[in-house]
Amino acid sequence: MATLGRLLAMAAMAGLAVSGCGKLVGLDTPVTPLARIQVQVTGDLPATARPTPQLRVALMWGAQWLPEPFCVLPAESPKAAEVKAWGCPDPFRFVPSLASADIPIQPDVTATIDLINLPEADLMIGDLTARIAYASLIVYDDINGNGMLDLHHPPHHQRHEEDYNPGTLDTRDIVYGASFISMTKPDQRVAYREGAPPGANFAFYPRIGCPDPPPAFSILSASGFSVTSLAAAVEGILPTEDDLTECAASTLDETVVTIRLSAPPADAGAEGDAGADGDAGADGDAGAQDDAGAQGEDKFALSELACTDPETSGTTFYQQPPDTKPDLNKETWACAGFPRLPGDTTGVTSGQQFVTAIASPCQSVAHIILRGCDNDPNCSAPSWDVAPPAWWPCSTTP
Amino acid sequence: MLAWGARASWSTATEHSLTETVKNDDTRLRLYGQIQHAAGRGLFGLRLGVGGTLVYEARTRAQGARAGLCGSDLGSTSWAMLPAADIEAIVVLRIWNSWGMSVSGGPTVHGLHGGARVGWSSSLGVTWQH
Numbered sequence: 268m269a270t271l272g273r274l275l276a277m278a279a280m281a282g283l284a285v286s287g288c289g290k291l292v293g294l295d296t297p298v299t300p301l302a303r304i305q306v307q308v309t310g311d312l313p314a315t316a317r318p319t320p321q322l323r324v325a326l327m328w329g330a331q332w333l334p335e336p337f338c339v340l341p342a343e344s345p346k347a348a349e350v351k352a353w354g355c356p357d358p359f360r361f362v363p364s365l366a367s368a369d370i371p372i373q374p375d376v377t378a379t380i381d382l383i384n385l386p387e388a389d390l391m392i393g394d395l396t397a398r399i400a401y402a403s404l405i406v407y408d409d410i411n412g413n414g415m416l417d418l419h420h421p422p423h424h425q426r427h428e429e430d431y432n433p434g435t436l437d438t439r440d441i442v443y444g445a446s447f448i449s450m451t452k453p454d455q456r457v458a459y460r461e462g463a464p465p466g467a468n469f470a471f472y473p474r475i476g477c478p479d480p481p482p483a484f485s486i487l488s489a490s491g492f493s494v495t496s497l498a499a500a501v502e503g504i505l506p507t508e509d510d511l512t513e514c515a516a517s518t519l520d521e522t523v524v525t526i527r528l529s530a531p532p533a534d535a536g537a538e539g540d541a542g543a544d545g546d547a548g549a550d551g552d553a554g555a556q557d558d559a560g561a562q563g564e565d566k567f568a569l570s571e572l573a574c575t576d577p578e579t580s581g582t583t584f585y586q587q588p589p590d591t592k593p594d595l596n597k598e599t600w601a602c603a604g605f606p607r608l609p610g611d612t613t614g615v616t617s618g619q620q621f622v623t624a625i626a627s628p629c630q631s632v633a634h635i636i637l638r639g640c641d642n643d644p645n646c647s648a649p650s651w652d653v654a655p656p657a658w659w660p661c662s663t664t665p
Numbered sequence: 666m667l668a669w670g671a672r673a674s675w676s677t678a679t680e681h682s683l684t685e686t687v688k689n690d691d692t693r694l695r696l697y698g699q700i701q702h703a704a705g706r707g708l709f710g711l712r713l714g715v716g717g718t719l720v721y722e723a724r725t726r727a728q729g730a731r732a733g734l735c736g737s738d739l740g741s742t743s744w745a746m747l748p749a750a751d752i753e754a755i756v757v758l759r760i761w762n763s764w765g766m767s768v769s770g771g772p773t774v775h776g777l778h779g780g781a782r783v784g785w786s787s788s789l790g791v792t793w794q795h
Contacts, residue, residue: 291743294682294685299684299726299734461731484733593784
């Protein structure tokens with residue numbers, strides 16, 4: 268009997284040994300995407316595009332960004348308005364921070380972006396109980412063929428000069444469209460939410476009046492808000508979307524994000540073009556100053572999608588006068604006072620600064636002062652205190 | 666001196682990658698034959714085992730729950746019985762009455778996906794001999 272039992276046990280073991288109940292995959296398996304985003308590009312490339320463009324779409328998470336005070340406050344003169352128009356990015360633009368995915372795409376063919384990772388913590392705004400990240404899908408021609416949208420940034424701070432690489436017109440990627448360009452335009456954005464919905468005063472690419480984004484990934488649509496609402500925004504009141512009927516939140520499965528190709532202005536981002544053809548605001552009335560701003564924003568709307576900004580706090584950085592004389596006939600410049608934000612009780616810096624617009628590769632304003640520090644023109648121990656150079660066109664009175 | 670018998674053992678391991686977490690529970694079932702030689706309080710042997718290893722694998726997509734995945738996208742489980750054989754050198758040292766400790770180790774081979782996977786197993790244990 269004992270022998271029979273042993274034989275049965277051995278037979279059972281042998282049977283088990285040759286049979287399988289499943290497929291073991293271990294870590295050698297294709298990665299399951301966390302989200303799959305369908306995207307389609309419509310329209311035609313402009314005639315100025317390359318004959319054989321390498322069209323790609325990048326899923327770009329957005330940064331929380333504040334414009335510098337000079338770009339927010341009303342211009343004090345027509346020349347300052349002109350500098351704002353050419354040097355200040357749209358304060359309501361989508362500011363790229365980090366791309367999570369980047370795939371080739373063809374016009375009128377739906378492509379799928381597989382998202383392998385969640386947005387990192389520094390891309391999500393809020394706290395652990397309620398935070399959110401937004402992304403724009405950016406279509407571009409991969410000029411240098413490196414398979415990614417190369418982001419540039421303004422050269423407005425010395426700390427960034429060491430690794431500053433503006434590229435050249437021949438190597439810079441050209442943006443032809445995006446699902447989310449500016450809060451003042453209709454958009455379709457990818458949202459990722461964790462925890463509770465953002466509060467009513469949550470000012471990270473706000474969509475006031477629209478329903479809260481659902482948890483996890485979703486596609487949100489909105490009409491954008493109009494420029495007439497910007498005055499309220501300056502006062503701290505978040506602008507409401509123009510058309511609340513266009514507010515929509517949908518799952519990734521049921522939505523194809525559609526991006527229409529646009530032609531970037533021929534001279535947007537061209538080297539040294541700031542104000543070269545710009546007489547905006549030259550006649551000096553308030554309406555003309557507004558026009559100057561609108562013109563600048565539209566002109567650079569697409570090219571600025573390839574621009575990020577390491578300084579997201581809105582801090583103004585100052586420089587001492589350059590060794591070489593700037594071409595005052597060619598550059599867009601102004602002499603301006605030092606802006607003061609409402610509620611700022613630290614005192615007003617007297618004197619004037621020389622401001623000049625930089626348009627390439629990213630919009631920015633250079634602030635040049637005779638005396639001061641990197642981020643404070645009124646510091647007690649100035650980093651530089653120089654005599655006005657011969658070309659200095661502004662007041663030298665402190 | 667020859668000996669033979671059956672053995673069962675269990676082990677578990679969890680591996681992580683950037684995108685997956687895989688937990689394996691292995692139950693090793695063996696019939697074995699052993700050549701052994703007693704020397705003083707010790708026993709030295711060489712053991713040949715043949716049988717199978719029952720593997721339970723649980724895969725979980727890293728960050729999948731946060732992203733709202735569910736079902737097979739979030740994780741999966743599977744069972745498999747893999748044919749296996751191993752050779753182990755074994756040393757048993759009797760310490761107090763019937764109690765002692767053992768050390769063993771040697772190569773092991775599993776059949777998987779039509780091929781052979783060679784590995785190494787070792788163990789440290791407490792023994793009781795009648």
